[in-house]
Amino acid sequence: MSDPKPPSFVSAQMVAERAGVSRSAVSRTFTDGASVSEATRAKVLEAAGALGYHVNHLARGLRERSNIVCLVVSDIVTPIRARMVDELTRKLQAAGKITMVINTESTIESVSLALRQPLHDRADATVVLSGAPPASLVETCLANGQQVVLINRDDQLMGSHNLGVDNAMAGREAFFLLRRAGCKRLGVITSTARTASLRERTDVFLDIAAAEGIPASVTETGPTSYASGFEAARQLFGRSNGPDGVFCVTDLLALGFMDAARHEFGLRIPEDLCIVGFDDIEQASWDSYKLTTFAQPLADMAEHVVHLLLHPEAAGIERRLYAPAPRWRRSVRPGPSA
């Protein structure tokens, strides 16, 4: 007997009918600067409220910009990534953008697949936090009028914005920190995920060490994780003559390394072993670690991403390098031991 009437979204047409005006009037009521009389506006607002009307942003996006930003990211659970996602979603939202998150693996195929999504969704922009996007797909995005922002990606693709942290500076600073502490046998702990960022931190550190005549080894045991750092320490101190100063290219590696060095081999930090990390994740400041490390200016970077997206034509394409901020804590001696 009764109409089942499946619930569905209420359109401007329905509001117009209820308010006894044209659909144009409804549209104009919700458009800034449009010409509507106070009486009509009131009728429309009443009807809209009663019906629970909400402007369809998707339909609006058909005509002009969609205000959608695609965030391509892997390893969200990683503290540093989670913080970046947090900063970006928060700031994009405040700027009136809609954030679509694409959770991808770091593999080329997975990223390629993911990068097709912003095209399908008519995103205004694509922000890549992880993985190495193929140049051809980035070009397609650009050709379709999207902006592309790569964060901490090596690929200096034409037409994309590139934001990154100064890895060379970090590698250099890490070395000098350890040398000032009087470390004699250095080591770099990195991961098998050979991204350009990690590689640059490693290479600069090694180059300076070589130039200064201090021996330095490289150890990598797996992905960029606590477990890999732990395993690295096991390997290094399992044989004699382990390092007395290490640069872990990531805080997660550093914390794992630290735990293994302390609890498996009884080493004292910083007396027997100095450790420098990178990222300044929250855990690095915890009382069990007090890790000396470098902070990425995430808030500044996110801020700049939003700025780029809000003013697409303002400054043109740019590559910007941010200086990592050293955080001196307890894992490095202030001066030589003994």
Add this chain to the structure above:
Amino acid sequence: MSDPKPPSFVSAQMVAERAGVSRSAVSRTFTDGASVSEATRAKVLEAAGALGYHVNHLARGLRERSNIVCLVVSDIVTPIRARMVDELTRKLQAAGKITMVINTESTIESVSLALRQPLHDRADATVVLSGAPPASLVETCLANGQQVVLINRDDQLMGSHNLGVDNAMAGREAFFLLRRAGCKRLGVITSTARTASLRERTDVFLDIAAAEGIPASVTETGPTSYASGFEAARQLFGRSNGPDGVFCVTDLLALGFMDAARHEFGLRIPEDLCIVGFDDIEQASWDSYKLTTFAQPLADMAEHVVHLLLHPEAAGIERRLYAPAPRWRRSVRPGPSA
């Protein structure tokens, strides 16, 4: 002289013109089960490839379901939240859904504002991970044909799916773990964010303790964080006669509490003090902590969310409670001390 031709998305119309067919043919080529001849399909695919055509999901969403799912969440940086977001985005994506993230504060106003977004964006469903959504707005979402899934929220709102973890069980188990260890003076460490989940864990623990005649105190010093746990330990052990067994309603609180107890007061864990946490964040398993805690079956929960969204009419509204899985580690003695 040359056409500036601002880059923009290529439409099915353009593909049709280049392929010399009607726009319908293009649409049918990209629609499963539609009737297109092999010759036409080939021409269309060629043209689409050359032009870089991608079906506009937004426009498609105008007609039927949009396949957009809204994720309302706060405190993404928190390990447990990051993991839930990771599980959900990954599984939703695999199911062909598009995830848009709304990063909100936990305040009522902020959540209210956030909940309007899925309405504007014609999301098929809204998943709420944080905050207390006002009933009226949830009703609006439901009235507009959306599905609403609340995860670990108290509010048992009509028409919304409710998934949660069995907090009562956790509180009970925590108590028995500590009693079996022979603890005489118990304590609960919680936060000032009085969500239903945290409150239930606290209350059940206290009730049983009272019933069993073991004294138990409650301490809350701030938000649900490492720092709050740290501060709680300072307060409790700053005066004499601190507890010898505590249930921290969150792992973050537990780790902070642990660090302060060890490093500020020299307490040995589990000899002098037993600690039980909740969440089983990655850090709880780290060598410096080895925290006994309870794991939320995040993967199962995410799986079920996707199931609910894929089969909207299948099972109707439901409330489902998941059993937390105990993780026995080193922060609780297996039996009474001395």
Add this chain to the structure above:
DNA sequence: TTTACAAATGCACTTGTGTGCAATCCTAAT
């Protein structure tokens, strides 16, 4: 009261897609 001019309104078109319906094409059987 008439005129002039601005404000308000509605028609119709636009955006990009999917699809019902009718017209056309092609193939095979009579």
Add this chain to the structure above:
DNA sequence: ATTAGGATTGCACACAAGTGCATTTGTAAA
């Protein structure tokens, strides 16, 4: 060669919005 039948195809509409343009309404000045 004719026809039946199925496979293709294209037209036109629907979806939900914004907006240029012409029309109507309203108001104030002459």
